[in-house]
Amino acid sequence: MRDVAVVAFACSTAARETERSEVEILAPVVREAMAQAGLSVQETGFVCSGSSDYLAGQPFSFVMALDAIGIWPPKMESHVEMDGAWALYEAWVRLQHGDIDSALVYAFGKSSLSSIHEVLTLQLDPYYLAPLGADAISLAALQARALLEGSQYTEADMAEVAARSRRDARSNPMAQVTGDASAEELLAQPYTVSPLREHDCPPVSDGAAAVVLAAGETAKRLCERPAWIRGIDHRVEPQALGVRDLTESSSTLLAAQRAGVFERPVDVAELHAPFTHQELILRDALGLNGGTRINPSGGALVADPVMVTGLIRIGEAAGRIMGGTAKRAVAHATAGPCLQQNLVCVLEASDG
Amino acid sequence: MAERCAVVGIGQTKYAARRDDVSIAGLVREAALRALEDAEMTFADIDAVVIGKAPDLFEGVMMPELYLADALGAAGKPIMRVHTAGSVGGSTALVAASLVQGAIHERVLTVAFEKQSESNAMWALTPKIPFQPPVVAGAGGYFAPHIRAYIQRSCAPPDIGIKVALKDRRNAMRNPYAHVQDPNISYDMIAESAMLWEPIRFHETCPSSDGACAMVLTNEAGGDASSRPPAWLLAAAMRSEPIAFPGRDEVNPRAGQECAAEVYRQAGITNPREEIDVAEVYVPFSWFEPMWMENLGFAEEDAGWKMTEDGVTAFEGELPINPSGGVLSSNPIGASGMIRFAEAALQVRGMAGEHQVKDARKALGHAYGGGSQFFSMWIVGSEKP
Numbered sequence: 001m002r003d004v005a006v007v008a009f010a011c012s013t014a015a016r017e018t019e020r021s022e023v024e025i026l027a028p029v030v031r032e033a034m035a036q037a038g039l040s041v042q043e044t045g046f047v048c049s050g051s052s053d054y055l056a057g058q059p060f061s062f063v064m065a066l067d068a069i070g071i072w073p074p075k076m077e078s079h080v081e082m083d084g085a086w087a088l089y090e091a092w093v094r095l096q097h098g099d100i101d102s103a104l105v106y107a108f109g110k111s112s113l114s115s116i117h118e119v120l121t122l123q124l125d126p127y128y129l130a131p132l133g134a135d136a137i138s139l140a141a142l143q144a145r146a147l148l149e150g151s152q153y154t155e156a157d158m159a160e161v162a163a164r165s166r167r168d169a170r171s172n173p174m175a176q177v178t179g180d181a182s183a184e185e186l187l188a189q190p191y192t193v194s195p196l197r198e199h200d201c202p203p204v205s206d207g208a209a210a211v212v213l214a215a216g217e218t219a220k221r222l223c224e225r226p227a228w229i230r231g232i233d234h235r236v237e238p239q240a241l242g243v244r245d246l247t248e249s250s251s252t253l254l255a256a257q258r259a260g261v262f263e264r265p266v267d268v269a270e271l272h273a274p275f276t277h278q279e280l281i282l283r284d285a286l287g288l289n290g291g292t293r294i295n296p297s298g299g300a301l302v303a304d305p306v307m308v309t310g311l312i313r314i315g316e317a318a319g320r321i322m323g324g325t326a327k328r329a330v331a332h333a334t335a336g337p338c339l340q341q342n343l344v345c346v347l348e349a350s351d352g
Numbered sequence: 353m354a355e356r357c358a359v360v361g362i363g364q365t366k367y368a369a370r371r372d373d374v375s376i377a378g379l380v381r382e383a384a385l386r387a388l389e390d391a392e393m394t395f396a397d398i399d400a401v402v403i404g405k406a407p408d409l410f411e412g413v414m415m416p417e418l419y420l421a422d423a424l425g426a427a428g429k430p431i432m433r434v435h436t437a438g439s440v441g442g443s444t445a446l447v448a449a450s451l452v453q454g455a456i457h458e459r460v461l462t463v464a465f466e467k468q469s470e471s472n473a474m475w476a477l478t479p480k481i482p483f484q485p486p487v488v489a490g491a492g493g494y495f496a497p498h499i500r501a502y503i504q505r506s507c508a509p510p511d512i513g514i515k516v517a518l519k520d521r522r523n524a525m526r527n528p529y530a531h532v533q534d535p536n537i538s539y540d541m542i543a544e545s546a547m548l549w550e551p552i553r554f555h556e557t558c559p560s561s562d563g564a565c566a567m568v569l570t571n572e573a574g575g576d577a578s579s580r581p582p583a584w585l586l587a588a589a590m591r592s593e594p595i596a597f598p599g600r601d602e603v604n605p606r607a608g609q610e611c612a613a614e615v616y617r618q619a620g621i622t623n624p625r626e627e628i629d630v631a632e633v634y635v636p637f638s639w640f641e642p643m644w645m646e647n648l649g650f651a652e653e654d655a656g657w658k659m660t661e662d663g664v665t666a667f668e669g670e671l672p673i674n675p676s677g678g679v680l681s682s683n684p685i686g687a688s689g690m691i692r693f694a695e696a697a698l699q700v701r702g703m704a705g706e707h708q709v710k711d712a713r714k715a716l717g718h719a720y721g722g723g724s725q726f727f728s729m730w731i732v733g734s735e736k737p
Binding site for chain 1: 354375376407411413416418419421427431433436446450451454455456589590592596597605606607611722723725726
């Protein structure tokens, strides 16, 4: 594999944006990432993005983003209707060809324009499941119930994840939810959908993120401490909830094995777990129950711009390495109901 | 240096206005199984799946690759979903090829589809967002002004579009998968059909189709081992440009010109009109044939219509364009680009049946989308590069 690294990362502060459109949120983020890398969009070899038409409620929502980025003269450019983490994967693959040395990856989404958890119902089997109207929180609650009944985990473990995430979010200026409530205090709150309480669920966030990738010597030239991608892999499971064990994440485990997570200890992990119980499942799949720092950014529980959250995990994990506070990091992204599809990325410092 | 890539399996469904006999999953699986059968493989041989389709609003399923993962044998494997507007079928094939070229995987299944009967594409293309140009009355309403501008600046005779439509609809009679097949199609029938968006008549317009197309791509070893002739990837490129800015040439977009120049460069082609034997070009409205002939460098600017007029693009012509019948005869939107790429591959494999062009050794597959701003192309050949 050709050495490819994250050399720049920027994201917007997660919020319900009432003033700005998707592209108005995106444009300054892309500018900031390019400034960090010291590159112009034109100087990159490839541009790849992730977004979903169903958030904007219009076809081809990515077209206006292209205008905002200003891709002129024409460029090699592509788009996935997936979280931006998969756009990053596509760019990483393209960099393996060896003929280009850098790529811009971005993602954007405004979940606040609609009722996002009901919109996500449209991801389900359109003939048998979607018409029943099962929303994303209800499906997550089914998974949480299965975990509570099939493991040693309790609602207190879930609340502990939320309490830690909110505490960590206090030092993340991009977070939407912060707080210093203890797990006991959180457990006193009523259920949203049993066994999930508000703190177990993600906020409704709008946002954008951008990452610059560079290969080999270019990465070293653009960044003092590049975050080298040592492994990246993604796997999917069948969607139907009845055919998988919801209390574990077999696709995360498989992707982690392929990405080389288990080869050496992990300093820090950024996990895309929009629900508290999903962090517990992911930690088990990734074997992260020892000394690994989990979600120092606060994770998806404090900022969840759908289609962007996974890319932010890679950016945050890379940021720890670029900032010199970690040598080896794992980033994870997910898509689909109940952790159906998962991507795992291992990032290391040059001396990692 | 990138790995070599070869097409060793191709599968298509019958394109039709309604495929009520299958679900969306059934439709994509039909194409996938046919591609696997052609490649003499099963799902177990496939390392990864890359799927593409046009806007999710067309079927009302958000990110349908999630629901389709198991129908495509992707459980436990990577699946990616590409969306680059109308060019998506081509871009999807290129992302799949990229996985092989980047030596990530050895065998990749790529699928593109649209099941337009699940909803109404016209409606899906019509929402008006504040401060953005509305796509009124679907794609035809959007592209008709580009065509009028082309006719004005090229001084083309007014019936070139009719001649393109007649050729493509006649070619469709040779293709068992084509949607619109009318043995009685004639010049007069097209000329007398309803004017939808001046100067585009009803019979100069693509249909709304249900359908899926799939391909199996593999590396050099896989191509060498294939018992049926492979199509070797000689060149692959995509280029995009913004949709709106002052001075943009929407009739002959720079992204298309540069994408074509890049695939010719990769394939070592200096005279595309001489060296390309057959091309499958994304022509959803008849007049786009002469426009793309110029954009692709097959003709000088303002002279593309002469290729149609002189029969160069006819089935027996010097450079046959769309022997399959093209998008004008079958348009499952998200798949239409991949069908162009697959038909180009069928030609150089010598497996195009009734619409096989004689001695086709190098073929171009072309797709475009958005406001004539997204382009994806590949050149495939019968000989290993």
